Amino acid sequence: MAILNDRAAQFDWEKFRESIRKSTPVDLTETPADKKKRIADLEAHPQKWKEYYFKKFTTSKSPAFHIKASARLLGNFEKNKQWYEVRNWARGLSKTTTAMMDFLYLAMTGKLKFILYISSTYDAAEAFLTKYQCQLDSNRRLINDYGKQELPGSWSSGDFTTRDGVRFMALGAGQSPRGQSNDEFRPDGIVFDDFDTDAECRNPDTIDQKWDWFEKAVMFAVDVANPYLVLWLGNIIAPDCCVVRAGERADYKEVINIRDEDGNSVWPEKNSEQVIDRLLGKVSWEAGQQEYFNNPVRQGQTFKEITWGKCPPLKELDFAVAYSDPATSNKDKPTLRSKAQNSVKGTALVGFKNEKYYLYTCVVDNMTNAHFIEGMYLMRSYVKDATALYNFIENNSLQDPFYTQVLLPLIYAYGKENGGVLGVTPDGEKKGEKWARVESELEPLFRFAKFVFNEDEKSNPHMQRMASQFLTASATSRDIGGPDMVQGAVHKIKEKNMVKTVGGIEMIKRKSNKKRW
Structure with missing residues (x-):
């Protein structure tokens, strides 16, 4: 065997060869005919x-x-x-x-x-x-x-x-x-x-x-x-x-990530959920997205910094909004490569006071539907009776069958076992392209420090992921699920404040029901 160069020699190839020999025993009693067959x-x-x-x-x-x-x-x-x-x-x-x-x-x-x-x-x-x-x-x-x-x-x-x-x-x-x-x-x-x-x-x-x-x-x-x-x-x-x-x-x-679209290990026999979580917990969200999810992210130019600060007590708010995104549709993602997308789901809890919006807490991650529902109920536990809480869930035309057939039964079942069923309003409003909505509605708020992340939740990995998604967001980002939920919450707060300001009545178009005369 020729002498390996210095770099190759850093690995003990002879030990590697010996391990190969030991792992490949042969049957010396096998007949030539049996061997050929x-x-x-x-x-x-x-x-x-x-x-x-x-x-x-x-x-x-x-x-x-x-x-x-x-x-x-x-x-x-x-x-x-x-x-x-x-x-x-x-x-x-x-x-x-x-x-x-x-x-x-x-x-x-x-x-x-x-x-x-x-x-x-x-x-x-x-x-x-x-x-x-x-x-x-x-x-x-x-x-x-x-x-x-x-x-x-x-x-x-x-x-x-x-x-x-x-x-x-x-x-x-x-x-x-x-x-x-x-x-x-x-x-x-x-x-x-x-x-x-x-x-x-x-x-x-x-x-x-x-x-x-x-x-x-x-x-x-x-x-x-x-x-x-x-x-x-x-x-x-x-x-x-x-x-x-x-x-x-x-x-x-072929694009294969460490986890599938439901947030499960694609190779559980080798990579358990625990070992994946442990490693991801030791590195930044950006590094994990690049190495485990084929999603390279770079510092963006739109949301340049996050404002962390104290949030007013919830009891001082007129109301709060928890906006959830089940991420069952890729319809409006800016770079659609369906098999490469990650199923990022979550809920953002947002409040408003003195011309500022506050992100109190959130759940945002690749997750199963069960964990997604659990996150929705977590917002209710967080708010308790401190203020009125409006729960919205994105429900566009592609998501609607999934919402009614899959999520509603899960929401009901979880509530029956955990202190009452959560009242959720599906948001079926027809929306424009995702990035345009996120940039136009949120960028001015971030630029003038009118959107504040709760500093008491700064160690929360979900809040860190949300911050990272904002800092790396751009028109070509594959993953802006977190910012999209925040935009949904801010939009609903604006709608409710507008109705309150003009002293009018909020009009909601009722969907037709074929079962009613």
């Missing part, structure tokens, strides 16, 4: 193939999206011969390991002959590729079934060729693959892994240069007339980065 069965069922040869990486039950992704990649490559896919999977979802098993399956079964592994730097690419090399020279099950793969003289770190004639080569961004081949084979398998970096994404010129290199130097390294497979791996760390551009051109793009 077993191998044929495994190759015909790629998922079984991976579970057998890579026992070390299948200690947790494979989630459905792993199985579907591998079947899609392998199936489309077999069928179409040329396939280009992007996997925007969150941190902790084993995108690199899953890809390694897919590509080694294709290499060992003779379907790929020359694999390029590309990352932001050569050292990073080499470290990724060394994991493949360790499997090939230390996995006893692979060696038992496919023969010894280490080829003396062609087994250097970062560029090696197996005895079966499959070449693996690491490349860093900007390094030219021009003229590279494996005998008569040009690159036919290309993996991009962590190609974007945070620093580079802050410089549009750097992204342009890297993308230009990919399009001209890498894509044209394949033989246009022969089969080839291109796979990008990486979560979305900036609105404009190479993995985002790749997704816009891919045959298939």
